Amino acid sequence: MSDSDAADDWRVVDSEAEYETPWYTGGYDLVEQPDGTTKKYYWAELPDAVVVVARDSDDLLFVDQYRPVIRAQCLELPAGIVEDGESYEAAAARELREETGFVPDETVLLQRAEAATGVLRHERGFVVATGLTEVGRELDTNEFLSVERVPVEEAVAVAREQPANDATLEGVLLAKEAGLLRP
Incomplete structure (x- = not known):
């Protein structure tokens, strides 16, 4: 059919x-x-969003932030809304810079996926960012977060820790499937 x-x-x-x-x-x-x-x-x-799997040497960059909706501190991949006319790759570079202070040399779209199809109209793009250069953060007014480095071999375990974030778990598993989490 x-x-x-x-x-x-x-x-x-x-x-x-x-x-x-x-x-x-x-x-x-x-x-x-x-x-x-x-x-x-x-x-x-919801508007489209991007989730960034940013690899710097043998680490992935995560952000640690409080999520008021679930009343919990969360360790997550950087992510954010895709602005009008922006590609997933461009949104990934922008969000990565804003949240972590790193600019990538390369961004590659791994996967697009609809999120929570039983209740949401919301697409996510999962993007890998490599060749990172630190230039300084530009946090939005509602972002109170810190950057955490997670060794690639620990990324799946960290993503699975409660409260597990669906976008982070999906991004890390897609990166693992693509062979991007090898030390």
Whole structure:
């Protein structure tokens, strides 16, 4: 069955944005299901984001920051929103500089993926950054974080520590699969 055939079986009867915030829009689609019944499918729509796997020698750069939404301190890969007209690679370089103070010589897109497809309309790009030069950070006004170096051979274990962050875990596992975590 092709995607268009499947979509024909799931006709959107109505789509309603119920609220907007500076970070996302939330609403629902009233969908006619294949059996003819209808159901509201709720969603939140966020801008695209980038997750940066930044390798400096035999270390990956992580950021340590408090996440008020889950009320926890988190060790994560650098990440952020992709600005209008910006590629994932350009967003990765910008976010890496802002959060860690490093500028990469090269950025390569590893993977694009939809996040939490049961509730979000949100795509992430996972980008590897190499050839890093330290130039100084430019933190956003809501960023209170420190940079932590994690040896590549410990990256998977660190990413799995609670509270595990889905984007960090995915980025590290994609990097491992691509052979980028060898010392």
